[in-house]
Amino acid sequence: MIRLIRFITLTLLAVLAAQWLMPAAAQAAIPYEGYAWGKSSRDQHSINGYVYMESIDGYELESGPFKDPEGIFVAPDDSMYVADAGNNRVVHLNRNREVLGIIGDAEGDGALSEPKGVFVKPDGTAYVADTKNQRIAVFNDKGKFIKAYGAPKSPLLGANFTYSPSKLIVDKRNYMLVVSEGNTQGLLQIDANGDFKGYFGANHIGFNWMRLFVKLVASDEQKNQLAVQKPMEFSSLTQDDDGFVYTTTLATETNQIKRLSPVGVDTLNPSATKYGSRFEMGPFEVASFIGITVSPEGFITALDLQSSKIFQYDKLGNFLFAFGGMGEQNGLFKTPSSLSQLKDGVIVVVDKGRNRLDFFRTTPFANLVHQASSLYVEGQYEEAQSMWQDVLKQNANFTMAYQAIGKSLYKAENYEEAMHYFKLAKSKGDYSTAFREYRKEYTRAHFVWIALAFILLLVLLRFGLPFLASKFKKYAAARRDTDRRVTAAGSRAAAARGGDLQ
Numbered sequence: 001m002i003r004l005i006r007f008i009t010l011t012l013l014a015v016l017a018a019q020w021l022m023p024a025a026a027q028a029a030i031p032y033e034g035y036a037w038g039k040s041s042r043d044q045h046s047i048n049g050y051v052y053m054e055s056i057d058g059y060e061l062e063s064g065p066f067k068d069p070e071g072i073f074v075a076p077d078d079s080m081y082v083a084d085a086g087n088n089r090v091v092h093l094n095r096n097r098e099v100l101g102i103i104g105d106a107e108g109d110g111a112l113s114e115p116k117g118v119f120v121k122p123d124g125t126a127y128v129a130d131t132k133n134q135r136i137a138v139f140n141d142k143g144k145f146i147k148a149y150g151a152p153k154s155p156l157l158g159a160n161f162t163y164s165p166s167k168l169i170v171d172k173r174n175y176m177l178v179v180s181e182g183n184t185q186g187l188l189q190i191d192a193n194g195d196f197k198g199y200f201g202a203n204h205i206g207f208n209w210m211r212l213f214v215k216l217v218a219s220d221e222q223k224n225q226l227a228v229q230k231p232m233e234f235s236s237l238t239q240d241d242d243g244f245v246y247t248t249t250l251a252t253e254t255n256q257i258k259r260l261s262p263v264g265v266d267t268l269n270p271s272a273t274k275y276g277s278r279f280e281m282g283p284f285e286v287a288s289f290i291g292i293t294v295s296p297e298g299f300i301t302a303l304d305l306q307s308s309k310i311f312q313y314d315k316l317g318n319f320l321f322a323f324g325g326m327g328e329q330n331g332l333f334k335t336p337s338s339l340s341q342l343k344d345g346v347i348v349v350v351d352k353g354r355n356r357l358d359f360f361r362t363t364p365f366a367n368l369v370h371q372a373s374s375l376y377v378e379g380q381y382e383e384a385q386s387m388w389q390d391v392l393k394q395n396a397n398f399t400m401a402y403q404a405i406g407k408s409l410y411k412a413e414n415y416e417e418a419m420h421y422f423k424l425a426k427s428k429g430d431y432s433t434a435f436r437e438y439r440k441e442y443t444r445a446h447f448v449w450i451a452l453a454f455i456l457l458l459v460l461l462r463f464g465l466p467f468l469a470s471k472f473k474k475y476a477a478a479r480r481d482t483d484r485r486v487t488a489a490g491s492r493a494a495a496a497r498g499g500d501l502q
Helices: 004-030 208-218 222-223 365-375 381-394 399-411 415-424 427-445 447-501
Strands: 049-054 069-074 078-086 091-094 099-103 117-120 126-130 135-139 145-149 165-170 176-180 189-190 198-201 234-239 245-249 257-260 289-294 300-304 309-313 319-324 336-341 345-350 356-362
Touching: 049 319, 069 117, 069 165, 069 356, 078 117, 078 126, 117 415, 126 165, 126 176, 165 234, 176 234, 176 399, 234 309, 257 300, 289 381, 300 336, 319 365, 356 365, 365 381, 365 399, 381 399, 399 415, 415 427, 427 447
Parallel strands: 069 336, 117 165, 234 289, 289 336
Antiparallel strands: 049 356, 069 078, 078 091, 091 099, 117 126, 126 135, 135 145, 165 176, 176 189, 189 198, 234 245, 245 257, 289 300, 300 309, 309 319, 336 345, 345 356
C-alpha cells in the first residue's frame, strides 16, 4: 500500500513538473526552421545559423519607449544610432544598451520630423535623413545641430522631382549618397556643399519580348496610351571598408541586391540572380528587400519585407542562412524596417510594428560556416576543406560544402574525387571542367596502352576489313548458288509432278 501511494505521488509530481516546464520549453523553441538551398527543386533542412537573443523596446531606457523606429546605424565602437521616427529623434545607445544621448531638438533648426535613416562618420558627426522635412540634418558628436542640406537643385533632376530622403551614407569623398523615396533614377550624389553631382548606380529595365512586340506593331497613339515602364527604385544602402556600395531594390525579380563599384557597376551579379524566398511567394509577388548590412568579412545580410525574413549570403552571393519570419513570437517580426550588425556578429533588426530592436546571435554551426566560407571566398580551398568536412558532419544537406570541397580537390589536381563532390553539389559546369582535366590525366597515364590499342585498331581496319569483306563476298556468292540450285530443283520437281498428272 505504501509503495502504491509513493508511485501515485511521484506520477502526479512528474505530470505537474511537465506542465510547468512545457511553456518554458515552448518559449525557448526557435519559431523558424533552418533550411539550405541546393541545385535541386526543393529546400532542404539545415541547422539554424542565427537564434533570437533579446529585445529592447525602450521602456527600460531613460529615453523612453521607441515609436515607429525606422533605421539603425552601428558605429565602429559598437554604439547604435536608432532613427526613432515616431518620436522625431535619433537615440544613441552604447554596446551595453545604455543611452548615450538624443539627437534632434524639440524645436528650432535641429528639430527632426519622422527621420528614417542615419549615418555617422568616424569622428561622430551624424547625418540624419530627415524625411518629412525633406533634408539631411547634420549634428556633431555631442548631438548639437550644425547645418542642413535641403533639396538639391539641378536641371538633371527634372521639373517633377520630389525630395524624400530615407537612407544615406557618406563616402570617402565626403559625398552623400541618398535614397530618395519615389526616385527611380538611382542614388543621389550630393557633395559637401550640397550640390547635386549626378545619379549613381541606376537600375536598368531588362529586355522584354512583349515590350519589343508593342514597339513594332503599335501605333503612336497606342504607345502613348501605354504606361511608361520605369526602373525600380532603391530602398536601402550600406558600404564596406573598401568603399563598395551595397544596395537593395524593391519589386524586381532578379538582382535585388547589388554591390556597386566606385563607378557604379554591379560587381556581385555576373548574370540575373534571384535573392530571397523561392517557393513561398505567390505568382505575382517578388521579394522586397528594405535593409542591408555587410560584415567586415563580406557576409551580406538583407531584410525582406515581403516574407519578414532575413537572408545571408557570402561575398560571392552564395546563400548561407535564412531566419525570422512573420509572427508574434520572439524571433519573428511584425513589420521589420531595417537592420545592422555588431562587431561580434550579432544582427540587430528594427521591428517598426513592435516598436523595438531584436538581437540575433550566431550559432556554433554558423561560426564554422563563416570561417570555412571566408577561406573559400579568398581562394584558400585546401585550408577550408577540413572545415567544410566538419560542416557536412553536422549537416549533410549543406550543398555549398560539397561545392567547396570539390574546388579544393580540383586545386589539388584530384580530379576524379572532385567530380564526385561536384556531382553531389549538382554543379554541372564544375563537373565538366573536372572531367576534362581527368580525361587529360587518364590519357597521359595510359598513353602506351591507348597508343597500342589505336595501332591495333588501325591494323584491324587495314587488314581485317578487306579479309572480312572477301569472306562475306564468298559467303554471299555461295548463298546465291545454293538458292539457284534449290530454285532449279524445285522447278524440276514441279514439272515432274505436272507430267504425272497428265
